[in-house]
Amino acid sequence: xxxxxxxxxxxxxxxxxxxxxxxxxxxxxxxxxxxxxxxxxxxxxxxxxxxxxxxxxxxxxxxxxxxxxxxxxxxxxxxxxxxxxxxxxxxxxxxxxxxxxxxxxxxxxxxxxxxxxxxxxxxxxxxxxxxxxxxxxxxxxxxxxxxxxxxxxxxxxxxxxxxxxxxxxxxxxxxxxxxxxxxxxxxxxxxxxxxxxxxxxxxxxxxxxxxxxxxxxxxxxxxxxxxxxxxxxxxxxxx
Amino acid sequence: xxxxxxxxxxxxxxxxxxxxxxxxxxxxxxxxxxxxxxxxxxxxxxxxxxxxxxxxxxxxxxxxxxxxxxxxxxxxxxxxxxxxxxxxxxxxxxxxxxxxxxxxxxxxxxxxxxxxxxxxxxxxxxxxxxxxxxxxxxxxxxxxxxxxxxxxxxxxxxxxxxxxxxxxxxxxxxxxxxxxxxxxxxxxxxxxxxxxxxxxxxxxxxxxxxxxxxxxxxxxxxxxxxxxxxxxxxxxxxxxxxxxxxxxxxxxxxxxxxxxxxxxxxxxxxxxxxxxxxxxxxxxxxxxxxxxxxxxxxxxxxxxxxxxxxxxxxxxxxxxxxxxxxxxxxxxxxxxxxxxxxxxxxxxxxxxxxxxxxxxxxxxxxxxxxxxxxxxxxxxxxxxxxxxxxxxxxxxxxxxxxxxxxxxxxxxxxxxxxxxxxxxxxxxxxxxxxxxxxxxxxxxxxxxxxxxxxxxxxxxxxxxxxxxxxxxxx
Numbered sequence: 076x077x078x079x080x081x082x083x084x085x086x087x088x089x090x091x092x093x094x095x096x097x098x099x100x101x102x103x104x105x106x107x108x109x110x111x112x113x114x115x116x117x118x119x120x121x122x123x124x125x126x127x128x129x130x131x132x133x134x135x136x137x138x139x140x141x142x143x144x145x146x147x148x149x150x151x152x153x154x155x156x157x158x159x160x161x162x163x164x165x166x167x168x169x170x171x172x173x174x175x176x177x178x179x180x181x182x183x184x185x186x187x188x189x190x191x192x193x194x195x196x197x198x199x200x201x202x203x204x205x206x207x208x209x210x211x212x213x214x215x216x217x218x219x220x221x222x223x224x225x226x227x228x229x230x231x232x233x234x235x236x237x238x239x240x241x242x243x244x245x246x247x248x249x250x251x252x253x254x255x256x257x258x259x260x261x262x263x264x265x266x267x268x269x270x271x272x273x274x275x276x277x278x279x280x281x282x283x284x285x286x287x288x289x290x291x292x293x294x295x296x297x298x299x300x301x302x303x304x305x306x307x308x309x310x311x312x313x314x
Numbered sequence: 315x316x317x318x319x320x321x322x323x324x325x326x327x328x329x330x331x332x333x334x335x336x337x338x339x340x341x342x343x344x345x346x347x348x349x350x351x352x353x354x355x356x357x358x359x360x361x362x363x364x365x366x367x368x369x370x371x372x373x374x375x376x377x378x379x380x381x382x383x384x385x386x387x388x389x390x391x392x393x394x395x396x397x398x399x400x401x402x403x404x405x406x407x408x409x410x411x412x413x414x415x416x417x418x419x420x421x422x423x424x425x426x427x428x429x430x431x432x433x434x435x436x437x438x439x440x441x442x443x444x445x446x447x448x449x450x451x452x453x454x455x456x457x458x459x460x461x462x463x464x465x466x467x468x469x470x471x472x473x474x475x476x477x478x479x480x481x482x483x484x485x486x487x488x489x490x491x492x493x494x495x496x497x498x499x500x501x502x503x504x505x506x507x508x509x510x511x512x513x514x515x516x517x518x519x520x521x522x523x524x525x526x527x528x529x530x531x532x533x534x535x536x537x538x539x540x541x542x543x544x545x546x547x548x549x550x551x552x553x554x555x556x557x558x559x560x561x562x563x564x565x566x567x568x569x570x571x572x573x574x575x576x577x578x579x580x581x582x583x584x585x586x587x588x589x590x591x592x593x594x595x596x597x598x599x600x601x602x603x604x605x606x607x608x609x610x611x612x613x614x615x616x617x618x619x620x621x622x623x624x625x626x627x628x629x630x631x632x633x634x635x636x637x638x639x640x641x642x643x644x645x646x647x648x649x650x651x652x653x654x655x656x657x658x659x660x661x662x663x664x665x666x667x668x669x670x671x672x673x674x675x676x677x678x679x680x681x682x683x684x685x686x687x688x689x690x691x692x693x694x695x696x697x698x699x700x701x702x703x704x705x706x707x708x709x710x711x712x713x714x715x716x717x718x719x720x721x722x723x724x725x726x727x728x729x730x731x732x733x734x735x736x737x738x739x740x741x742x743x744x745x746x747x748x749x750x751x752x753x754x755x756x757x758x759x760x761x762x763x764x765x766x767x768x769x770x771x772x773x774x775x776x777x778x779x780x781x782x783x784x785x786x787x788x
Contacts, residue, residue, distance in 0.1 A: 088595050094602040158594040180597040180624055182617075183605050257661065299657070 080125040080194055084108045085115050085141070086156065087133050095128070098183050104190070112136035124151060125197070126190060131157040131168060139171050146172035150224075150238060152193045156181065169275060170282070172237040175265055176275070192265065196242070212248040214311040215296050217287065219244055226286070234286050239264065243279050247297065251311040256304035280305055323531040330523050338512055345508075351416075359417065362495040367424035370483040370491055374429075378489060410435065413497065417479060430484030436494060533557040537568055544572055545763070590631050597624060629750035630733075641679040648672040648711065651680060652703060655687055664695045670705035676784060678762060683782075686758040686766075689751035690715040690778045698775070710764070711782045718775040727768045731756050755780075 082104050086092040089110065096106035107122070109115050111133055118124070127145070131138040142153055155168035155176040168176045174193050177186055212219045216229040224241050226234040236244065246263055247255055260276050280297060287296050298308040319325055369388065373381050414433045421431045481493040533556055540550035552569045555562045601620055607613040649671050656666045687703075694701035697719025706712040722730065729735050734749040752766075755778075759766035764782040771777050 088599070090599050091595065091602065094599070098602060098605060158590065158598075179594040180601040180620060183602055299654070303657075 079103060079105045081123060082106045082190065083115065083118055083124045083127045085110070085127060085133070085138070086130040087111065088130075095183070095186075099187065099190075102187055112141050115141060119145075125194060126152045126154065128154050128156060128186070128190070129173070131155055139167060142168070142173055143171045146237070150197075152197050152238070154186070154189060154193065169237070169239055169279060172239070174239055189265065196264075209313045211314050212245075212311055213314060214248060214251070214307055215287075215294070215309045217296075219248060221245065228289075236283075236286070240279055240283050240286075243276075244283060247305060247307050248311050248313075251307040254300045254303050254306040258304075260304070321531070322534060323527055326531065327523060327527045330527065331520055334519055334523070335516060338516060342508070342512055359413075359495075360420070362493075363417065363420045363424060366481055366483065366493050366495065367421060369493075370425060370429065370485065373491060374485045374487070378487065381489075410497070414479065417481065417495075421481065421483070425483070428486040432482045432484075434480045434482075435497070436478035436480045530558060530561070533561045533565060537561075537565060540568065540572070542763070544575065549576060586631060590627055593627055594624070597627075629754075641681055643677045643679050645675040646678050646680045646683075647675050648678075648705065648713070651684055652687070652705075655684065655691060658688075659691060659695065659701075662695075664691075665700050666691060667700055667702045668705070669702065671707070672705060672711055673707040676711050676782060678782065679758075682758045682761070686755040686780065687713070687715070689755040690780070693717075693751060693778070694719070694776070710784055713780045713782070714777050715780070716771060716775060716777040718771075721770040721774055721776045722768070724770065727770070730768065731766075 082096075082099055084092045084096050084099070084106055086095070086108070087110050092108035092110065096108040099106040107118055107124075109118050112135060115127075115129075129138045129142060133141070138155060138157075142155065145151060145153065153173045155173040156179055157168060157176060158179040175189050177189065210221055212221075218227045219225075219241075220227060224236070226236055226241075226244065228234065242264055243260070246260065250259075257276055264276070284295065284297055294308070296307060296309055298306050300306055319328060373384060376384055414435070418431050418433045421433075422429070425431065479495045479497050481495055483491040483493070485491060533553070536553055540553055543550040550572065552572070553565045555565045555569075557565075597620060600616070604613055604616045604620070607616065649668075652668055656668060659666050691701055691703075694715050694717035698717035700718075702716045704714040704716065706714075731752050733753045752768075756766040759780055759782070762782050764780065766778060766780050769777050769779060
């Protein structure tokens with residue numbers, strides 16, 4: 076990336092968004108701070124942003140709605156901030172397509188680390204796929220299309236995946252038939268060290284499993300290896 | 315007492331059926347007896363009683379010297395009673411005894427207390443039925459085969475049951491008169507149809523009672539089910555106010571209670587959610603401001619305090635949320651859940667041993683139970699290298715989390731469940747956690763209708779016993 080990444084900070088608390096932008100600026104990022112949904116949309120129309128730091132609780136329109144709305148038309152990375160701090164609430168953020176989340180009060184350095192990790196990943200994704208030979212993975216009855224970034228069944232039915240789910244699926248397929256540890260997944264997908272009580276990876280795996288399991292007797296394609304991690308349990312062909 | 319049916323419904327039904335059945339049996343018996351008595355006295359027996367009584371009374375008024383002549387005269391003119399000597403059915407000893415007693419009582423009523431009446435089955439049959447025989451008393455009363463006042467005796471001589479009755483009347487002046495009368499035919503048996511009729515009646519009553527009782531008890535069991543649901547932290551639909559007044563009142567009170575309870579819980583939850591947000595916003599500000607502090611050591615201390623505050627907020631929130639979370643109960647394989655836990659602890663370098671297994675899946679809220687077990691295992695892992703889980707399945711699923719650590723003093727076994735309570739020796743942040751783990755674990759157990767207790771093991775160690783009932787899933 077030749078310019079400094081543009082970050083949009085959305086939080087209804089003026090002091091938080093100001094201090095957070097200052098902190099990000101100080102650490103080599105361009106940051107713009109806004110306080111609600113309308114100004115977020117306006118900001119997105121006026122400039123290109125590389126990443127949004129989005130507070131879950133906003134007046135009028137919640138962060139979840141903004142996130143869902145954005146996901147419908149763009150792949151821009153989103154990191155959710157939530158003061159609810161409950162696992163379930165955080166997971167909701169992932170379900171509407173956020174790339175990662177942080178519970179308030181957060182450690183600004185950690186947020187910075189995650190922002191950088193997400194940016195690194197998206198930059199690599201934007202530059203890499205064209206050059207590499209792999210355009211799709213076939214496993215079981217499914218095809219993961221790396222260009223269209225979606226999952227197709229044998230009867231050509233498309234299953235919608237969120238950005239995070241797609242990256243999880245891609246990473247598991249890329250490494251198959253090796254077992255991928257939770258630590259690897261955390262590092263690759265979240266850019267941070269594994270915390271055993273952070274269930275977000277397992278939540279995404281189980282959501283992915285649900286999407287891959289359309290009938291009760293469908294086999295479990297993503298297998299759990301106890302004490303180690305996850306593995307795709309069927310042969311994978313890259314094409 | 316084991317055999318006693320358990321439900322109010324079956325007890326009530328049984329009691330009502332019992333009382334009504336008994337009434338029908340008693341009424342039936344009385345009717346049958348009455349009919350027999352009527353039949354008995356409507357027949358020849360009453361004529362003989364009348365003849366015997368009249369003859370005895372008139373003979374008693376005569377001077378003893380004239381009696382023989384009077385008896386002779388009676389022989390010439392036998393009383394005009396027709397006795398049919400057709401074959402009469404043999405009667406049971408009980409029945410004969412009843413007939414003899416009835417004879418005696420009727421004569422005593424007619425003659426009054428001055429006369430002495432004795433009745434016995436004849437020892438041989440004679441044809442001069444109804445003709446008195448005067449005889450002087452030959453010995454002390456009671457030495458003959460007659461019996462007075464006591465049970466009337468009869469003896470069976472020969473093969474055939476005699477069909478005649480000897481009646482001995484002791485006149486007031488001391489002489490005896492002997493009569494011979496036919497053994498009355500048994501009263502006509504009640505029509506056999508009465509029993510099926512009674513059975514049909516009983517059956518009809520039974521059906522009516524069944525539905526009546528069910529109408530009474532059903533709202534009660536619905537009330538109990540709903541109370542159970544609410545007790546487990548669920549939400550029951552308001553119950554229809556039906557049935558008897560008392561039941562309706564109880565239902566109304568229950569509905570009102572549930573409504574108030576949920577209003578209270580809801581308002582508490584929303585207050586807590588708001589509080590958590592409102593507390594975390596200033597905490598976030600402080601945290602951001604702390605970054606600009608130049609002094610590293612001051613910054614570190616600020617951060618540590620902020621972290622602890624945040625941990626306490628999270629702990630308190632998850633404690634309150636445990637009471638009314640929305641997770642649905644699903645049928646769940648406990649072994650799979652424990653395997654998952656084992657995997658997670660293995661990643662932290664803690665080996666968890668699992669013994670035993672569940673016989674079949676159990677209905678639980680999997681995330682809640684997992685949180686509960688995680689809390690218990692983390693506690694165990696702090697004090698022992700290899701925490702052990704032992705599963706016993708039966709009417710309830712019992713999961714014991716054991717460690718071989720030092721245990722805790724007996725006085726603390728119950729107090730550690732209090733929020734923020736810590737055993738003195740663990741009162742530091744490194745091992746102590748938030749002091750809410752066990753409170754949350756017990757809340758989860760109780761929300762499942764189960765229980766969680768701690769027990770010291772011998773020689774040392776602690777075990778947490780989580781009991782989850784299976785009853786509700788039958």
